[in-house]
Amino acid sequence: MPTDVIIKNGTIVTANSTFESHLTVDDGKVTGIVTDETPPSGDQVIDASGKLVLPGLVDPHVHIDNEPKNRGGTYEAETQAAAAGGVTTFIDFAFQGGDRSMSDPDADLIDGIAHKRAKQDDAYVDYSLHGVLHRETPASFEQLAPAIDEGVSSFKMFLSTYEIGVSNGFVRSVLEKIAELDAVALLHTEDSSVCDALTEELKRENKREATYYPDSRPPYAEAMAADDVLRMVRETGAKYYGVHTTCRESADVIEAYQRELDNVRAETCTHYTALDRSVHERLGNLPKIAPPIRSPDDVEAMFEHLAKGTLSVVSTDHSVYHEKYKQVDAWWDSPFGANSLQYTLPVFYHEAVEKRGYSPSFLVELMSTNPAQTFGFPNKGTLDPGTDADIVVFDPNETWTIDEEDNHSNSTYSIYDGREVQGAVKQTFVRGELVADDGEIVANSSPGQFVERETPNWTA
Numbered sequence: 001m002p003t004d005v006i007i008k009n010g011t012i013v014t015a016n017s018t019f020e021s022h023l024t025v026d027d028g029k030v031t032g033i034v035t036d037e038t039p040p041s042g043d044q045v046i047d048a049s050g051k052l053v054l055p056g057l058v059d060p061h062v063h064i065d066n067e068p069k070n071r072g073g074t075y076e077a078e079t080q081a082a083a084a085g086g087v088t089t090f091i092d093f094a095f096q097g098g099d100r101s102m103s104d105p106d107a108d109l110i111d112g113i114a115h116k117r118a119k120q121d122d123a124y125v126d127y128s129l130h131g132v133l134h135r136e137t138p139a140s141f142e143q144l145a146p147a148i149d150e151g152v153s154s155f156k157m158f159l160s161t162y163e164i165g166v167s168n169g170f171v172r173s174v175l176e177k178i179a180e181l182d183a184v185a186l187l188h189t190e191d192s193s194v195c196d197a198l199t200e201e202l203k204r205e206n207k208r209e210a211t212y213y214p215d216s217r218p219p220y221a222e223a224m225a226a227d228d229v230l231r232m233v234r235e236t237g238a239k240y241y242g243v244h245t246t247c248r249e250s251a252d253v254i255e256a257y258q259r260e261l262d263n264v265r266a267e268t269c270t271h272y273t274a275l276d277r278s279v280h281e282r283l284g285n286l287p288k289i290a291p292p293i294r295s296p297d298d299v300e301a302m303f304e305h306l307a308k309g310t311l312s313v314v315s316t317d318h319s320v321y322h323e324k325y326k327q328v329d330a331w332w333d334s335p336f337g338a339n340s341l342q343y344t345l346p347v348f349y350h351e352a353v354e355k356r357g358y359s360p361s362f363l364v365e366l367m368s369t370n371p372a373q374t375f376g377f378p379n380k381g382t383l384d385p386g387t388d389a390d391i392v393v394f395d396p397n398e399t400w401t402i403d404e405e406d407n408h409s410n411s412t413y414s415i416y417d418g419r420e421v422q423g424a425v426k427q428t429f430v431r432g433e434l435v436a437d438d439g440e441i442v443a444n445s446s447p448g449q450f451v452e453r454e455t456p457n458w459t460a
């Protein structure tokens with residue numbers, strides 16, 4: 001019987017090796033890495049000569065909230081963007097009471113999880129969820145264990161000015177509970193009172209141009225909040241994952257705690273490795289995200305800390321807005337967030353491998369293997385036989401220019417529009433099914449599945 005899929009003559013790239021081989025897929029699983037000269041026969045044969053064959057990306061930081069007011073994300077569009085970009089699994093967020101808008105005060109986190117699980121019908125790639133705890137009520141603690149039973153084994157809180165921010169006191173209690181349950185805590189770390197005061201100052205001075213925005217949320221506000229949380233992580237022993245680290249100051253704080261603790265991990269995002277704050281001169285409010293895009297020195301600091309292992313994951317923090325809501329007169333009236341699922345792989349490949357000489361294995365480690373291991377996806381982030389056949393065929397030699405017109409996302413813009421990159425996603429397979437081919441979605445239906453996660457083991 002022929003094999004379902006053969007990817008022949010490619011260069012297989014895993015987190016620890018790179019070699020020429022054929023890859024075989026049956027029933028949605030990788031079945032073999034075949035080094036024979038003649039590949040076996042298969043129903044679907046992809047010639048990957050001159051191309052890299054990577055495990056699909058696992059992006060642990062993605063927001064898809066369909067709020068008509070200014071977020072336009074739908075699972076159909078955003079998972080198609082993911083597939084076109086080589087992201088085969090991501091982790092979205094479930095809020096207490098449904099979507100981010102928190103419309104239903106009588107509903108809880110379990111309802112939020114059910115609401116997002118139902119999106120499976122529209123998903124073109126696999127996904128999972130982090131629970132978000134934004135209600136400082138005793139009932140919040142009771143929702144953690146049932147959420148873990150639903151396959152949601154990590155929980156995020158925001159120390160921020162958003163309406164969903166929580167206090168240090170609440171964070172401490174949650175960290176204690178998370179430690180007890182062996183789950184993972186994620187924190188958005190920015191000191192809210194510092195950011196609020198600076199924002200008010202800039203408003204009084206009428207500094208409305210987007211170029212001033214980064215001054216409202218400085219690196220030290222991020223480092224202060226990271227330090228606050230890490231002191232509580234040390235006391236409680238909870239597994240901690242710092243989201244979207246942006247700057248040298250904050251990464252240095254994380255590194256200092258990692259010297260004494262083995263339960264501290266952190267990520268940065270693609271845009272903090274590829275853009276500096278001068279991008280606001282060109283694109284106005286479009287790249288307004290929190291924490292902000294920083295200085296050129298901070299960009300280099302991200303690579304230094306990725307190389308050292310302080311930061312072990314590169315995510316997107318993908319969020320979906322229409323341009324008209326972003327490009328308003330004063331930056332403070334513009335929402336936070338930018339989409340990038342479709343372009344994260346070529347942009348980071350260009351910055352890390354092409355420009356700075358890191359190996360493709362380093363990229364696979366940061367974008368596939370580490371996030372899968374950190375969040376408990378034993379069948380993702382690898383090409384080991386028996387695991388899910390989530391595969392990306394990537395052409396490292398193709399040079400092309402990113403054009404926001406090609407967005408699959410409901411977001412109408414890209415912060416990478418007009419950027420020339422070397423390296424292009426050619427094919428994306430999700431559990432053995434070809435979903436995207438040369439930027440086009442070719443799957444007939446939506447093969448994505450909700451993936452339940454156990455609490456991850458960080459000592460392995």
Ligand SMILES: [Zn+2]
Nearest residue numbers: 061062063317
């Ligand atoms: Zn985020």
